[in-house]
Amino acid sequence: MQILARFSRPVGDAPEALLQGLPRLPWLWAGAGAVALLGAMVLGVLVGPVHIGLGTVVQVLVAPIPLFGGMSSADPGQASILWSLRIPRVVLGAVVGAMLATAGAAYQGAFRNPLADPYLLGAAAGANLGATLAIAFAPGTSVIGVNVVPLAGFIGAAAAVAGAYALGRTVTGLRNTTGLILAGVAIAAFFNAIQTYIQQSQTNSIRQVYSWILGRLVTAGWDGVLLVLPYVVVSVAVILLHRRLLDALSVGDEEVTSLGISARRVRLIVVIAATLGTAAVVAIAGTIAFVGIIVPHTVRLLVGRSYRVVIPLSLLFGATFLVLADTVARTLAAPAELPIGVITALVGAPFFIVVMRSTRAAAL
Amino acid sequence: MNDVVLRGVEIAYESEVVVSGLDLSVSSGEWLALIGPNGAGKTSILRAIARLVAYSGEIRIGTQAVADMSGRELARRVAMVMQEPHMPEGMSVSQYVLLGRSPHLAYFGKEGRGDQRVVADILERLALGRLAARRLDHLSGGERQRAAIARALAQQAPVLLVDEPTSSLDVGRQQEVLELIDGLRAEQGLTVIAAMHDLTLAGQYAHRLALLVAGKLVAVGSPAEVLTEPAIADHYGAQVRVLQLNGAGRAVIPIRGHAAAAVENQLP
Amino acid sequence: MRKHHIWQAATAVIAMALTACGPTSSATPSTSAAAQFPVTFTGPNGTSVTITKQPHHIVSLSPSATEMLFAVSAGSQVVAVDEQSNYPANAPMTKLSGFQPSIEAIAAYTPDLVIAADDTAGLVHGLGALSIPVLIEPAAKNMDESYKEIEQLGAATGHVADAASLERKMRSDLSAIVASIPKQAKQLKVYHELDDTYYSATSATFIGQVYALLSLKNIADGATAAAGDYPQLSAEYIVASSPDLIVLADTKCCHQTLTTVAARPGWSSIAAVKTGQVIGVDDDVASRWGPRVVDFLRVLAPHVKQLGGAA
Numbered sequence: 043m044q045i046l047a048r049f050s051r052p053v054g055d056a057p058e059a060l061l062q063g064l065p066r067l068p069w070l071w072a073g074a075g076a077v078a079l080l081g082a083m084v085l086g087v088l089v090g091p092v093h094i095g096l097g098t099v100v101q102v103l104v105a106p107i108p109l110f111g112g113m114s115s116a117d118p119g120q121a122s123i124l125w126s127l128r129i130p131r132v133v134l135g136a137v138v139g140a141m142l143a144t145a146g147a148a149y150q151g152a153f154r155n156p157l158a159d160p161y162l163l164g165a166a167a168g169a170n171l172g173a174t175l176a177i178a179f180a181p182g183t184s185v186i187g188v189n190v191v192p193l194a195g196f197i198g199a200a201a202a203v204a205g206a207y208a209l210g211r212t213v214t215g216l217r218n219t220t221g222l223i224l225a226g227v228a229i230a231a232f233f234n235a236i237q238t239y240i241q242q243s244q245t246n247s248i249r250q251v252y253s254w255i256l257g258r259l260v261t262a263g264w265d266g267v268l269l270v271l272p273y274v275v276v277s278v279a280v281i282l283l284h285r286r287l288l289d290a291l292s293v294g295d296e297e298v299t300s301l302g303i304s305a306r307r308v309r310l311i312v313v314i315a316a317t318l319g320t321a322a323v324v325a326i327a328g329t330i331a332f333v334g335i336i337v338p339h340t341v342r343l344l345v346g347r348s349y350r351v352v353i354p355l356s357l358l359f360g361a362t363f364l365v366l367a368d369t370v371a372r373t374l375a376a377p378a379e380l381p382i383g384v385i386t387a388l389v390g391a392p393f394f395i396v397v398m399r400s401t402r403a404a405a406l
Numbered sequence: 407m408n409d410v411v412l413r414g415v416e417i418a419y420e421s422e423v424v425v426s427g428l429d430l431s432v433s434s435g436e437w438l439a440l441i442g443p444n445g446a447g448k449t450s451i452l453r454a455i456a457r458l459v460a461y462s463g464e465i466r467i468g469t470q471a472v473a474d475m476s477g478r479e480l481a482r483r484v485a486m487v488m489q490e491p492h493m494p495e496g497m498s499v500s501q502y503v504l505l506g507r508s509p510h511l512a513y514f515g516k517e518g519r520g521d522q523r524v525v526a527d528i529l530e531r532l533a534l535g536r537l538a539a540r541r542l543d544h545l546s547g548g549e550r551q552r553a554a555i556a557r558a559l560a561q562q563a564p565v566l567l568v569d570e571p572t573s574s575l576d577v578g579r580q581q582e583v584l585e586l587i588d589g590l591r592a593e594q595g596l597t598v599i600a601a602m603h604d605l606t607l608a609g610q611y612a613h614r615l616a617l618l619v620a621g622k623l624v625a626v627g628s629p630a631e632v633l634t635e636p637a638i639a640d641h642y643g644a645q646v647r648v649l650q651l652n653g654a655g656r657a658v659i660p661i662r663g664h665a666a667a668a669v670e671n672q673l674p
Numbered sequence: 675m676r677k678h679h680i681w682q683a684a685t686a687v688i689a690m691a692l693t694a695c696g697p698t699s700s701a702t703p704s705t706s707a708a709a710q711f712p713v714t715f716t717g718p719n720g721t722s723v724t725i726t727k728q729p730h731h732i733v734s735l736s737p738s739a740t741e742m743l744f745a746v747s748a749g750s751q752v753v754a755v756d757e758q759s760n761y762p763a764n765a766p767m768t769k770l771s772g773f774q775p776s777i778e779a780i781a782a783y784t785p786d787l788v789i790a791a792d793d794t795a796g797l798v799h800g801l802g803a804l805s806i807p808v809l810i811e812p813a814a815k816n817m818d819e820s821y822k823e824i825e826q827l828g829a830a831t832g833h834v835a836d837a838a839s840l841e842r843k844m845r846s847d848l849s850a851i852v853a854s855i856p857k858q859a860k861q862l863k864v865y866h867e868l869d870d871t872y873y874s875a876t877s878a879t880f881i882g883q884v885y886a887l888l889s890l891k892n893i894a895d896g897a898t899a900a901a902g903d904y905p906q907l908s909a910e911y912i913v914a915s916s917p918d919l920i921v922l923a924d925t926k927c928c929h930q931t932l933t934t935v936a937a938r939p940g941w942s943s944i945a946a947v948k949t950g951q952v953i954g955v956d957d958d959v960a961s962r963w964g965p966r967v968v969d970f971l972r973v974l975a976p977h978v979k980q981l982g983g984a985a
Binding site for chain 3: 090123125127128242
C-alpha cells in the first residue's frame with residue numbers, strides 16, 4: 043500500500059504546511075487593533091462637549107510627570123474636567139468594551155453558539171431586577187461605602203446566570219447546551235416579568251430604573267474604573283487562559299471528554315469568569331447591547347474562528363468600539379447625552395443582520 | 407501491559423439495559439472486532455471503555471481500572487475514533503490533529519515544538535501532510551476519516567477504539583483506512599478494538615471477533631469460529647456463504663434467501 | 675409634537691372663551707354654582723366634553739390637578755385621587771394609577787367627572803362608553819397654561835370665583851417675589867437636576883419657565899432641540915458651565931444633597947458648590963404645575979437675592 047510505504051520515512055521537523063495550518067495571532071491585526079484603540083482613546087480625550095485644545099490636553103497629560111510638572115500652565119478648570127471626567131470615562135469605556143466583547147466570545151465558545159453572550163443566560167435581566175429592587179425598596183443606601191444599586195445589579199446578574207446553570211444542568215445531559223440556553227431564556231423572561239411588575243407598581247422609581255438600564259457611564263468617574271477593574275482583569279485573564287480549551291470544545295462535549303478535557307468544567311469556569319466580569323461592568327455601565335455579539339463576529343469574519351485569535355482581538359476591538367460609541371454618545375447631541383446602548387444597538391442591529399447574511403450557510 | 411479486560415460489565419441508559427454480563431479480554435497488539443446486528447451494544451461497549459457512558463462491573467487497562475484514572479490519564483491510554491466525528495467548521499487539519507495532544511498538556515498548557523513534531527509525523531504517515539493547512543470542511547470523506555484517525559493517533563495511546571471505521575467510504579478508501587490501522591497496530595503494538603459492520607472486512611483484519619446480540623456476548627473467537635453460516639443465519643437472520651480467504655481470514659457473502667428464491671421459482 | 679400643537683390651539687380657544695364671556699353656559703350668569711352647568715370644553719383632537727351638572731364624585735389621576743382642585747375649594751367633591759397625588763394630605767389617595775389607568779377600577783368609584791394629565795390606555799374612550807366625562811389637563815408649559823387649567827377646573831367643578839381668586843393670589847404672590855429680587859449685575863446660571871444621572875429641563879418646560887421668571891439662565895438650554903425638553907447633560911458640560919445655582923429636584927428619588935454633589939468627580943470647582951448654593955427641593959413640588967409653584971419660588975428667591983447681592 044502506498045500509505046504503508048510512508049511509514050519508514052524518517053521523522054523530521056514540523057513542516058511548513060503544518061505551521062501554516064496552526065492558528066496564530068496575526069500580528070498585523072493585533073497591531074492594527076492596538077493602534078485603533080490608542081487612536082480611539084486619543085480621540086475620546088480630545089473630543090467632548092467642552093472644547094479643550096490639543097495643547098492643553100498635552101500639558102494636562104504630562105503634568106503628573108515630575109520633569110514637566112512645573113511647565114504646565116493649563117487652566118485648572120479644564121485640567122479638572124480632563125482628569126476627573128473625560129479621561130476616566132474614556133478608560134471606563136475601553137474597560138467595559140473589552141470586557142463585554144471578550145465575555146461574548148467566551149460564551150460563544152463555551153456554548154458553541156454564535157448568538158450566545160452573557161445576556162443569554164439572563165445576566166442583563168438579573169442585573170436589571172437587582173437594581174430595580176434596590177431602587178424601589180432600598181433607595182440611597184450604601185454598603186461599606188458602595189452604593190447598593192450597582193451591588194444589587196451585580197448580585198442579580200450573577201444569581202440569574204447561576205440559576206440558569208443550575209436549572210439547565212438538571213434538564214440536560216452531557217451532550218448539548220440547548221437545555222442550558224433554554225433555561226437562561228426562561229430565567230430572563232421570569233426576571234423581566236418581576237422587574238416590570240415592580241417598576242409598574244413603584245411608579246415613582248421608573249425614571250431611575252430607566253436611566254440605570256440605559257447605563258451610567260455618564261457619572262462613573264475613576265471610582266467606577268477602580269470598582270470594575272479587579273473583576274475585569276481576573277475575568278479577562280481567566281478567559282485568555284482558556285483560549286486553547288475553547289478551541290478544543292468546538293469538537294463537541296463527548297469528543298473533548300475523550301481527549302481528557304472535562305467540557306463541563308471548562309464551561310463552568312469560563313461562564314463564571316465571563317459572568318462575574320460582565321456583572322461588574324453591567325453594574326456600572328448598564329446593559330449595553332450587541333457589543334458581545336458583533337465584535338467577536340467581526341473578528342471571525344476578518345481573521346478566522348480560532349479562539350486563540352478571536353479572544354485577544356475581540357478584547358482590542360471591543361474596547362475600541364465602545365470608546366468610539368461613547369464618544370459619539372456624548373458629542374452628537376452635546377451638551378446633551380445620548381444613551382450609549384442606543385448607539386451600540388443602532389450600529390449593532392444592522393451590522394448583525396449583515397453578519398448573519400454572510401455567515402448564514404456556514405456558522406448558524 | 408496494555409491489554410483491555412472487561413468483567414461483568416453492564417451498561418444501561420436510564421434503566422434500559424443495553425449490555426449485560428459482559429466478560430471480554432483483548433491482549434496487547436491484538437485486533438478485536440465487535441460484531442453483531444444493529445442495536446447489539448457494540449458502540450456502547452467502546453463508549454464504556456472510553457468512560458463516555460456510565461457502566462457497572464469492571465474495565466481495566468493493564469492493571470489499572472478505568473474508573474480510577476483521571477480524564478487525562480485515561481486519554482493517554484485510550485484513544486477513540488467516533489463513527490461520525492464532529493469536524494468544526496473552519497478548523498485546519500493540523501489544528502484538529504493537534505487537539506489529540508490535549509491529554510499530554512496541563513490544563514492551561516500550550517502545545518510545544520515536541521507536540522508539533524508528533525503531529526507532523528502523523529500527518530506525514532497518513533498522507534495528510536500536504537492537507538495540513540486545509541479546512542476540515544473542505545476534505546473528502548476518506549480524508550476526513552484519516553484526519554479523525556490522525557487525531558486519535560496524536561494521543562499516542564496504546565489502546566485504539568474505532569467505531570465503524572469504514573462506514574460511508576468507498577471500497578478503496580475502506581481498504582486504505584483498515585490497512586493503515588493494521589499497519590500502526592503491527593508497528594506500535596496498539597491494542598485495537600473496532601465495532602465493525604462489514605463482516606468480510608472484520609473477518610480479514612481482526613484476529614478475533616466478539617459477536618454480540620441484544621447486549622449479550624454469544625460467541626468470541628477466531629473468524630473461523632465465529633463466522634459460521636448457521637450463526638449468521640441465527641443472529642442476523644441473513645442467508646450467507648462464508649468463504650475461506652488467506653488461511654484464517656473469512657469472507658461473508660450474502661446470497662438471496664429461500665423466500666426470494668421460492669417466489670422466483672413460481673414465475674413462468 | 676403635533677398633538678401638543680393641537681392641544682395648545684384648543685386651550686387657546688378655551689382661554690379666549692373663558693376671558694371673553696366665561697364658560698359656555700346655557701344659563702344666565704348667576705352666583706349659584708349649580709346654575710353654571712352644563713359646561714362644555716373642547717379637548718385634544720377637537721373632541722368636546724360636556725359636564726351637565728356640578729360633579730360631586732370626581733376622580734383625579736393627575737397630582738397637579740388634584741392640588742388645583744383642592745386649591746379652588748373643590749376638594750370636598752373629589753372621591754378618589756391616584757397613587758401619586760400625595761398633596762394635600764387630606765386628598766383621598768387610592769391605588770389608582772395615572773400611568774396605567776384601569777377603567778374598571780376608576781368606574782368602581784362611580785365618578786361623574788374624571789381628570790387626567792394624559793389620555794393613556796384608552797381612558798377617554800373607555801370611560802366615554804360608560805358616559806363618564808373625562809377632562810384632560812396636560813402638563814403646562816408655562817404659568818399662563820397653568821392659570822388656564824385652574825380656570826378650567828374651577829368652571830368644571832362650579833368654583834369659577836374660587837379659581838379666579840386663586841389665580842389673582844398666585845399672580846400677586848409671584849410678582850411680589852420677582853419684585854423682591856434685585857436686578858442682577860450679571861445673569862446668574864442655574865442647573866436644575868431631575869436625577870443623579872444629570873437629566874435636566876430646558877426653558878421649554880414649566881420648570882424652565884419658572885427660572886425665566888427669576889431671570890436666571892438655564893444651562894440646559896445649551897442642549898440641542900434634538901435632545902428634547904428633558905436632556906441628559908454631560909457632566910463635563912455642567913462643570914464647565916459652572917452654574918451659580920444648583921437646584922436638586924432629586925432629593926426624594928435619589929437622595930442628593932450638597933454633600934453628595936460636592937463629592938462628584940470634578941464638581942468641586944462649580945461656583946454653586948463652592949458657595950454652597952445647592953438647593954434641595956421637594957421633587958414633587960418642583961415637577962408639578964399647580965399652585966405650589968409659589969412655594970417653589972419662595973424657596974429659590976432668598977438664594978437668588980443672596981447671589982444677586984454678592985454679584
